[in-house]
Amino acid sequence: xxxxxxxxxxxxxxxxxxxxxxxxxxxxxxxxxxxxxxxxxxxxxxxxxxxxxxxxxxxxxxxxxxxxxxxxxxxxxxxxxxxxxxxxxxxxxxxxxxxxxxxxxxxxxxxxxxxxxxxxxxxxxxxxxxxxxxxxxxxxxxxxxxxxxxxxxxxxxxxxxxxxxxxxxxxxxxxxxxxxxxxxxxxxxxxxxxxxxxxxxxxxxxxxxxxxxxxxxxxxxxxxxxxxxxxxxxxxxxxxx
Numbered sequence: 365x366x367x368x369x370x371x372x373x374x375x376x377x378x379x380x381x382x383x384x385x386x387x388x389x390x391x392x393x394x395x396x397x398x399x400x401x402x403x404x405x406x407x408x409x410x411x412x413x414x415x416x417x418x419x420x421x422x423x424x425x426x427x428x429x430x431x432x433x434x435x436x437x438x439x440x441x442x443x444x445x446x447x448x449x450x451x452x453x454x455x456x457x458x459x460x461x462x463x464x465x466x467x468x469x470x471x472x473x474x475x476x477x478x479x480x481x482x483x484x485x486x487x488x489x490x491x492x493x494x495x496x497x498x499x500x501x502x503x504x505x506x507x508x509x510x511x512x513x514x515x516x517x518x519x520x521x522x523x524x525x526x527x528x529x530x531x532x533x534x535x536x537x538x539x540x541x542x543x544x545x546x547x548x549x550x551x552x553x554x555x556x557x558x559x560x561x562x563x564x565x566x567x568x569x570x571x572x573x574x575x576x577x578x579x580x581x582x583x584x585x586x587x588x589x590x591x592x593x594x595x596x597x598x599x600x601x602x603x604x605x
Contacts, residue, residue, distance in 0.1 A: 384414045385422035392431050392442055393534060394501070395541040403432065403440040430535065447591060450539055454584040457532045458577040461517055464529055465576055468519035469569050476519045477565060483508070483515040484561050492548060499548040501541070512557065516564070516576070540583060543590040551586060 388408075391397045408419050423440045426432040434440050468476070487508040494500040510533065517529060547553075556579045563572035 380414070381418035381421045384412050384418050385425050387412060388422050389426060389429075389431065389534075392426070393537045393541065395538050397442050399442050399538070399542075400444040401442045403442065405439070429531065431538075445539060445542070445591070447588060450536075450584055450587060450591075453532055453536050453539075454580055457529070457536065458580055460525065460532065461513075461529050461580070462573045462577055464517035464520040464522070464525050465564075465573055466569055467521060468517050469564060469567065469572065471519045471521060472564075472567070476515075480512075480515050480561065480564065483512045484557060487512045487557065488554065492553070499544065501544060516560070536583075539587045543587045547583075547586040551582070556582070 388397070397403070403423065405416060405419060408414065409416065412419070423432055423434070427434050427440070431443055432440050433443050487505070490505040490508050491502055492505050494502045513533070514526075514530075517526060520526065556575070560572060560575045560579060563575055
């Protein structure tokens with residue numbers, strides 16, 4: 365006689381805290397929880413159907429990743445955005461991913477190039493927007509876009525370097541989320557990806573690195589144009605009454 369036992373591991377406090385962390389992080393990176401917003405525990409408990417303890421664990425974890433800020437006696441806030449941070453993050457990403465791509469190309473083999481071709485093909489087949497008439501971000505495109513960029517550098521032979529690149533990508537993603545709607549109609553992202561791929565497959569290392577860095581700088585330029593002239597940075601969290 366077979367008896368189905370409850371999966372206690374899947375319902376453990378640690379698993380629930382991780383799930384809440386991942387959902388909170390996704391909402392911050394997509395700007396569903398907008399920069400500068402106060403993360404009130406009552407709202408979070410209702411919205412994520414979670415208790416205070418796992419929520420605080422998730423918020424503290426996001427604080428260490430510089431996506432949330434905690435202020436004594438005032439609670440937690442989504443970290444505001446700023447043109448200064450955008451510039452610093454973009455410059456750093458260009459440096460470290462340029463190095464990682466160089467190393468990946470130096471270590472290149474047929475299997476890596478084939479995997480890169482497959483990642484690019486899948487990205488090309490996914491629509492950028494779920495709605496052809498107006499921009500509606502496609503989560504599958506976002507996932508495949510991240511996978512293509514990750515594949516470009518995953519042959520560098522340094523897990524710490526890859527991990528740092530992932531952190532930078534996370535922190536820049538919420539800037540992209542705020543400006544993707546305006547860039548959708550005018551930017552030829554697919555062409556940029558194709559040019560990077562061709563340079564990699566042609567073993568033109570300097571050109572590939574240059575194109576990748578220009579790709580990130582172009583993203584920053586669209587974001588900067590969108591933020592400049594409006595409110596360059598989110599307002600600081602309000603003082604407690």
